[in-house]
Amino acid sequence: MENKTVKNIIVVDDDRSIRVVISTALTRAGYNVKSSGTAAGMWRLVESDFADVLITDVGLPDGDALDILPKLQRNNPNLKIIVMSARTTLLTAVRAEKKGAFEYLPKPFDLDDLLNLVSSTFFPPKTEKNIDLKNITKNIYDSGPVVGKSMAMQEIYKIISRIVNTNYPILISGESGTGKKLISKSIHDLSSKTNNLFINLDVRFFDDYSFDGLIDKINNHTSSIINNINDLSGSSFYIKDVTELSNIQQKNLLNFIENGLPQLFQENSNLDKTRIFVSTKKNILSFVEKGLFREDLYYRLNIVPIKLPSLKDRFEDIPDLTLSFLEKNYQNKSIKRSISFECMNFLKEYSWPGNIRELKNVIDRLCLLSSTEDISLNLVKEVLSEDRFDDENIYEESLESYFKNYLKKYFKDFDENLSLNNLHNNFISKIEKPLIETTLNLFRGNQIKASKCLGFNRNTLRSKINMYGIEVVKKRKT
Numbered sequence: 001m002e003n004k005t006v007k008n009i010i011v012v013d014d015d016r017s018i019r020v021v022i023s024t025a026l027t028r029a030g031y032n033v034k035s036s037g038t039a040a041g042m043w044r045l046v047e048s049d050f051a052d053v054l055i056t057d058v059g060l061p062d063g064d065a066l067d068i069l070p071k072l073q074r075n076n077p078n079l080k081i082i083v084m085s086a087r088t089t090l091l092t093a094v095r096a097e098k099k100g101a102f103e104y105l106p107k108p109f110d111l112d113d114l115l116n117l118v119s120s121t122f123f124p125p126k127t128e129k130n131i132d133l134k135n136i137t138k139n140i141y142d143s144g145p146v147v148g149k150s151m152a153m154q155e156i157y158k159i160i161s162r163i164v165n166t167n168y169p170i171l172i173s174g175e176s177g178t179g180k181k182l183i184s185k186s187i188h189d190l191s192s193k194t195n196n197l198f199i200n201l202d203v204r205f206f207d208d209y210s211f212d213g214l215i216d217k218i219n220n221h222t223s224s225i226i227n228n229i230n231d232l233s234g235s236s237f238y239i240k241d242v243t244e245l246s247n248i249q250q251k252n253l254l255n256f257i258e259n260g261l262p263q264l265f266q267e268n269s270n271l272d273k274t275r276i277f278v279s280t281k282k283n284i285l286s287f288v289e290k291g292l293f294r295e296d297l298y299y300r301l302n303i304v305p306i307k308l309p310s311l312k313d314r315f316e317d318i319p320d321l322t323l324s325f326l327e328k329n330y331q332n333k334s335i336k337r338s339i340s341f342e343c344m345n346f347l348k349e350y351s352w353p354g355n356i357r358e359l360k361n362v363i364d365r366l367c368l369l370s371s372t373e374d375i376s377l378n379l380v381k382e383v384l385s386e387d388r389f390d391d392e393n394i395y396e397e398s399l400e401s402y403f404k405n406y407l408k409k410y411f412k413d414f415d416e417n418l419s420l421n422n423l424h425n426n427f428i429s430k431i432e433k434p435l436i437e438t439t440l441n442l443f444r445g446n447q448i449k450a451s452k453c454l455g456f457n458r459n460t461l462r463s464k465i466n467m468y469g470i471e472v473v474k475k476r477k478t
Contacts (some may be wrong), residue, residue, distance in 0.1 A: 019035045042060075056081065188277075448459055
């Protein structure tokens with residue numbers, strides 16, 4: 001048997017180069033490492049009682065590693081398992097968590113992150129999981145409806161995988177069109193309560209303080225039909241735009257959480273508890289600080305907050321989202337359409353003020369308007385130009401957000417080995433030059449007024465005019 005004074009690790013991946021890179025990094029960090037490219041090889045190494053930690057890819061030539069994990073853990077209960085996968089879907093993250101993985105690590109990842117994760121496996125273990133996966137609809141969540149491989153979405157997947165089978169209230173925030181209700185429904189569907197009701201509650205439901213006749217009240221404020229208390233077993237309640245609730249409605253929601261739901265189940269111990277999802281497109285904490293939202297209600301709802309990124313913060317997901325919407329159009333309306341690489345790049349450059357909802361609407365429109373199977377770039381440009389408001393009503397994002405988006409695109413294919421000097425000055429000049437030119441034009445070339453407006457003294461302004469080669473044109477006031 002191997003000496004256990006030094007921690008032993010098994011690395012399993014069908015890509016030899018990945019195995020070598022990870023094994024080398026772990027060996028240099030002081031671990032004993034063995035590797036394999038197959039599930040059979042992984043099984044033999046684990047059976048030899050070599051490993052303290054197993055790092056494995058999901059897709060192996062001779063099987064799905066996640067299907068083997070429960071048996072591995074029954075035979076080796078102290079084995080810590082880290083699952084890595086290029087199949088960066090919500091289902092993969094949830095399956096890894098439910099199958100008993102210590103952690104899920106989406107590819108690509110930083111070696112430092114992996115080393116830190118390996119080190120953390122030697123801390124006290126996570127609570128064991130004993131959850132049945134039969135209710136998960138794999139074919140839905142492998143390709144949607146929650147789509148995205150960006151790092152921003154991977155963090156969301158990790159949170160969901162940890163809370164999917166809890167009963168904590170979930171607060172989901174994000175701009176309009178980011179998919180807050182979709183995430184709520186996905187958590188419900190991926191939980192063990194997938195066959196139970198997901199009920200949309202109108203804010204008017206909370207106009208009334210009394211919860212007498214609750215079944216009738218729910219039927220009056222939702223499209224679901226509740227016949228008796230048993231229908232609510234394990235159900236989820238979704239409340240949209242919680243910051244829009246009045247003071248009375250907030251008070252009644254708090255009462256609903258603290259008294260209404262528990263009372264429903266006081267004498268029905270065989271019924272599963274219900275769950276609350278709330279969403280907001282506004283900064284709810286600022287509402288609390290201004291006294292517009294109850295602090296006690298905020299802390300009841302904010303146990304597990306999820307902040308959804310806007311589409312401009314996950315622009316690398318646009319191709320996958322676009323293909324998903326094209327496929328959905330084909331399934332629903334039998335309209336088969338494809339989109340070129342050139343068109344896809346154009347979509348990635350657009351700002352998408354309406355987020356995922358706007359992207360979906362644009363793709364639906366393109367499918368209807370295109371007279372050929374291949375959607376043309378001209379049609380994409382035409383539809384997006386129509387989607388813009390006129391200059392007076394155009395969507396305006398903050399300069400900081402715009403610049404962050406610009407930098408993401410600039411560094412998308414950045415090679416850190418290239419010798420780039422004065423990056424800071426280059427970017428500052430891109431902003432400062434048009435700022436000075438526009439200010440000078442505003443004051444008709446009057447450098448004294450322009451320097452005062454800019455916060456420079458006149459000599460500094462002259463120096464910058466010369467440095468940037470700005471032409472100063474003096475105009476008379478008409």
